[in-house]
Amino acid sequence: METMGRHVIAELWQCDFDKLNDMDFIEKTFVDAALKSGAEVREVAFHKFAPQGVSGVVIISESHLTIHSFPEHGYASVDVYTCGDMDPTIAADYIALALGSQSSEVKELQRGMGPVGAGKTKVTVTA
Amino acid sequence: METMGRHVIAELWQCDFDKLNDMDFIEKTFVDAALKSGAEVREVAFHKFAPQGVSGVVIISESHLTIHSFPEHGYASVDVYTCGDMDPTIAADYIALALGSQSSEVKELQRGMGPVGAGKTKVTVTA
Numbered sequence: 001m002e003t004m005g006r007h008v009i010a011e012l013w014q015c016d017f018d019k020l021n022d023m024d025f026i027e028k029t030f031v032d033a034a035l036k037s038g039a040e041v042r043e044v045a046f047h048k049f050a051p052q053g054v055s056g057v058v059i060i061s062e063s064h065l066t067i068h069s070f071p072e073h074g075y076a077s078v079d080v081y082t083c084g085d086m087d088p089t090i091a092a093d094y095i096a097l098a099l100g101s102q103s104s105e106v107k108e109l110q111r112g113m114g115p116v117g118a119g120k121t122k123v124t125v126t127a
Numbered sequence: 128m129e130t131m132g133r134h135v136i137a138e139l140w141q142c143d144f145d146k147l148n149d150m151d152f153i154e155k156t157f158v159d160a161a162l163k164s165g166a167e168v169r170e171v172a173f174h175k176f177a178p179q180g181v182s183g184v185v186i187i188s189e190s191h192l193t194i195h196s197f198p199e200h201g202y203a204s205v206d207v208y209t210c211g212d213m214d215p216t217i218a219a220d221y222i223a224l225a226l227g228s229q230s231s232e233v234k235e236l237q238r239g240m241g242p243v244g245a246g247k248t249k250v251t252v253t254a
Contacts (some may be wrong), residue, residue: 003202005195009236010206045172055193057184059174059193064182068190068208070239075130077238079206081195085244107236110135111204112197 003112005063005083010092014074014102020071023048023056029098030058030065033091058091064085068093078103081111130239132210135219139203141229145197150175150183156225157192158186160218164209177243188215194222203228206240 019025027046034041039060046056052072058065063081070076076099080088088108096104146152154173161168166187173183179199185192190208197203203226207215215235223231 003197003200003204005148005204009134009238021170042174043172043184045170045186046183047169049188055169055186055191056162057170057186057193059172059182061176063195063204064193065195066184066208068210070130073130074223075239077130077132077190077208079208081193081204081206083195106247109234111136111138112202112216 002083005081005111006086006088007063007079007081007109007111008092009109010080010087010096010105011080012076012096012099012101012106013074013104015074016071016100017071017074019076019099020069020074020076021052023054026054026067029095030067032058033080033094034058034065035099036094037086037088037091039082039086039091043050047079065091065095070097083112118120129210130206132235133213133215134206134208134237134238135208135215136234136236137205137219137223138232139226139228140231140237142196142203143227144198144201145178146226147196147203148179148181150181153175153181153194153196154183157194158224159188159193160207160221160225161185163221164213164215165254166209166213166218192218192222198204198245210239
């Protein structure tokens with residue numbers, strides 16, 4: 001199996017309060033996002049916090065999707081990490097639209113490219 | 128609840144093959160890593176792939192820890208995302224040691240800092 005992966009970090013702001021606080025809606029949205037991307041869903045785990053907020057993950061054969069929502073700030077912190085030929089932006093865009101995000105930042109990281117990477121990284125080699 | 132979080136991306140290379148392929152060991156390691164960091168564990172979901180490899184997540188009150196292991200490449204792709212006063216490097220270092228990683232890259236991202244960030248990000252504002 002290829003180690004190379006694409007990891008989308010999506011900071012979604014100005015989302016809909018009620019959607020960010022609806023665990024069932026978020027879980028369905030994330031499973032749908034995975035399936036629309038062509039992913040195979042393996043494990044689903046979501047948690048509702050009191051008084052508000054939802055955290056959860058969909059483990060797919062091709063890596064994962066996660067969310068932490070902060071309804072009181074209109075903010076959702078979303079990760080979509082895929083490997084193979086999958087495009088993580090399909091799921092990230094679907095999620096942003098579903099949550100009603102009006103302002104977002106999306107950053108994409110390359111994962112699994114080699115033992116020592118370039119750029120702003122801390123490298124530790126112990127042997 | 129504060130949106131601000133620290134997200135450690137840890138690319139762990141030259142890990143121990145057997146440990147990377149042992150789901151029970153990885154699950155225990157990740158729960159222990161969360162607890163050693165002072166996190167509160169909320170959900171745990173791990174999956175073993177055939178012929179090899181493990182994916183999994185520990186959802187904590189303070190965000191999440193995830194892994195995708197590729198035993199055949201000696202590689203584990205690990206994320207430790209925390210909010211509040213927690214230090215994600217405690218868990219990341221514990222995991223790297225437990226998996227016998229001999230070479231690693233660790234990058235830390237700031238999450239939840241504001242609606243529009245600086246640096247190499249794609250910004251979309253739809254309203």
